[in-house]
Amino acid sequence: MSAASGYLSLVLHAHLPYVRHPEYAEFYEERWLFEAISETYLPLLALFTRLADEGVRYRLTLSLSPTLVAMLQDPLLQQRYRVHVDKLLDLCAAQIRTNHGQAQVLASFYQDFLRRNQALFDAYHGDIVPGFVRLADAGYLELITCAATHAYLPLWQQHPTMVRAQIEIARAQHVALTGATPRGLWLPECAYYPGLEKPLKAAGISYFMVDSHALRNASEAPRRDTYAPLRCPNGVAVFARDQTCSQQVWSAVNGYPGDVDYRDFYRDIGFDLPLEVIGPYLLDGHTRVHTGLKYHAVSGKTGDKHWYDPARANAKAVLHAQDFYRRCLVRVRTQRLDRPPLLCAPYDAELFGHWWFEGPQWLEHLIRFSQTAHDNGLELLTPSDYLARHGEDLQIAVPSAGSWGEAGYHQVWLNPANDWLYPPLFSAAKQLQALATRALHQPSQRALVAQAARELLLAQASDWAFILKSGQGDTYARARVESQLQRFQALAAQSEHYPPAALAALNAQTPIFPELDYRLFAALAD
């Protein structure tokens, strides 16, 4: 039996910011989670389970962000998801009744799709996280974590207690979920600064990922380019995102998702149908939103779209998976290294299914092609697998600062559209440290400090700065940061006499990280 020609490490990062509004019967931004459950998380869980049941051996890394885990395990949001799906099934039924031809066929297609999702969701009693944990226990997935609320860590490096807390809280949640410390940690936005490896090491993390330029601009030029990880001087390994693998999937121009046969994300009956038809299925009866029922293929750059043909799209996903596999194989076979070259391919999980509807099918075919690895093919493995085989003699160097955002550094998360966030956030961080340090000797203050910490952590999510920069949904992003900070300030200002009932109400509204340790925010001993 021949060995594999090279390795492919697929890493999916699943994350959404924490959005939960029990104070409203329905809330628009909660749909972000519901859409991702339907289009990404359930299809991926179904795919991974099906492959395992068929005896397909695969290895894939899945990062589940702590905020996403908290929402997926939240009974209120689970219940609201059920209502959301029921409403969509009603819409499908109405569409089947009133349409004919391809529109009717597609309405039936979505009805089947949603029913399969519903059945899987019910099989897990609404909490699908244990489904992924089970696949990890069975050796198919490697689960890793992320920063607690997806803070953009380089911008917090002058507040080491906050960086440490983001990492430690994530680690604690992962331990509670899986019984073990995560081997890897997904840096939010792949954003790194020299020195970040220290709190990672302290938390027991063995590896993280950066973008390729952060590795190539390391303190020493990487001898194996991005085809092998580096090791920081403190022992934590660093894997680099492979640019070509990213471009083939992400590129708006040349990427697979833009193929004419794939489903068009933007044409949705929520926008296409008259209000008198679609209105009953909208939150307020008149504000148009994506329903997830999309009848058209990408087709081309004009508004004249063809009907979506799922079978044709699936056939294209096979071809694209084949193309990706072959291109990767050619690349690793043309490298001359002292070990099989590694291609590390990290993606946002929500690309697969939500944005690129056929993404899970592409992934499935890619995994199936990798079964030929024993015949000089490409072997799927996780970063931990790689370190177990080749971790003894990695080159030692410190990566450069960087992120996977536009231009490669921190511009997306620090620019005139969002720089107003940082003065109040940093000020609150200092206040929190003082409160937590004082609470070491004031037991009565500890619950309040923990809640204040939750409020500040939620305000730190990189998503808010990103949305403010993009300008889409920025009203909500701004409101979220301001409301979390206002709550923080109210807690801090009245820390001695904050009404217990009001504190309990705040906690009930944001029941994330129930075991949060306020001591993490106290002044660092070192």
Next chain:
Amino acid sequence: MEVSTFSDIPYGRLMRNTEVVLLDIDPEHIHVFWHLKPDITACILRLHDLAWMDMSGANPHAAFDWRITVPSASAYLRIPGGGRSVRVELGLRLPYRRLDILARSEAVRLPVLRGAASDAPVLLEGALAPLFTFPAAAPAPSLSVAPSSWGLTVPDRHLCV
């Protein structure tokens, strides 16, 4: 669909003392924000280039000054070359270019920029009046394009809402 409305937070009140914070953006750009005590209406923002010097800022290699007045509270600066270590101070001007220091930022090391030429810092955004540069041979700071014109979009995070 409903989004609560929130009143503006009085950020200035959160920062009781004069403070200055420096954040690196990329190999050549930094963002500086500050808060002045109410009794101070104008002062000097001094950027120290700490290249090859110890990080205490006690013996800076070069310094560049801008006059700041209320209500300005932040600025973007371009520091050509990449890989430089910088720190900023706020202070009141004294004779012989000395400063009565009010606040000092952390020292920040910018990422290395491969193959870049060296140049003098440039103020990109902020209502600051350039005073002078040091060393004198360097080109004078000038207003340049604001970071908002960099055309920043983020293709990588597809789940933008």
